[in-house]
Amino acid sequence: MLLQILIPTLLLGGMGALFAAGLAYAGKKLAVPQDERIDQVRACLPGAGCGACGYTGCDSYAAAVVQEGAATNLCPVGGAAAAQQIAKIMGADASEAPVRMVATVLCRGDNDMCHSRFEYKGLQECRAAFLASGGAKACKYSCLGLGSCEKVCAFGAIHVENGLVHIDPDKCTGCKRCISVCPKNVIRLEPADLRSVLRCRALEKGRAVRDVCTAGCIACGKCERSCKFGAITLQDNLPVVDMEKCVGCMECVRVCPTGAMDGDLSKRKKAHVDAEKCVGCTICAKQCRFDAIHGALKEKHSVDQELCTGCGLCAAKCPKKAITLE
DSSP states (O other): OHHHHHHHHHHHHHHHHHHHHHHHHHHHHHOOOOOHHHHHHHHHSOOOOOOTTSSSSHHHHHHHHHHHOOOTTOOTTTHHHHHHHHHHHHTOOOOOOOOOEEEEEOOOOOTTTBOBSSOOOSOSSHHHHHHTTTOSBSSTTSOOOSOHHHHHOTTSOEEEETTEEEEOTTTOOOOOHHHHHOTTOOEEEEETTOSOEEOOOOOOOTHHHHTTBTTSOOOOOHHHHHOTTSOEEEETTEEEEOTTTOOOOOHHHHHOSSSOEEOOGGGOOOEEEOTTTOOOOOHHHHHOSSSOEEOOTTSOOEEOTTTOOOOOHHHHHOTTOOEEEO
């Protein structure tokens, strides 16, 4: 009886061991060798797995670079340093890193600035709240502030404060996960180095905006009129900035009465004239559109720091390179 059980067990065990050995041998014999450069490229990547490069993760991007000839500069997190390392591995010229894009909230209407139509007591999730007549906030373009975007952010870049989403640009990788879950479309990608950003989507103007939110754009046109470079035009009651013309002077931010045009004025650069290099040619004074540069012909020039906006025209045109922006 024991032999009747033992013999089949041994036979099956032996066959299993034989088949396993055969499969292991075949796996080694028939295996397609992986290009070692894939591992080398992968080591250059930050491992964020954010998908901002257009691939599902760092592993798939590394494989695409080696096997498909994908561009070496698609990782916005690794930036120029990663692009140069990858290009060196691939024996290619180091291409310039793409413009780093970060998520930006196009709304400033927190619970203090944006009125409520009713008290929402349902599921604390933005899509659920949106189904309740578009959400509780009176402005139909506003951020609902329930944090669905915060929950999907794998990098800790998003937090909700007083009913409004805030995004830390230093932590944001531009992966777009927050954009995909926002039912109000109030998040979009913007270049990380933008000095001014419109933080409103309201298509109405004047009182129609003020009645629901004190932080919204009222289409007053002050930003358009203040721009001395013709970079701003009003379209559908919202200012649109032509980045080819914009010099980052932030006058639009300074004159905006509601703060809808947002930017940090403390980061404005200022022009400084090196007296030893200045020959008093007056070219800089003629270029300045803010009357911030003073000095007669053949005299040393100076910059009125209160009037200077840091637009950089004077520095670009100075033939003696006597002007720097700091």
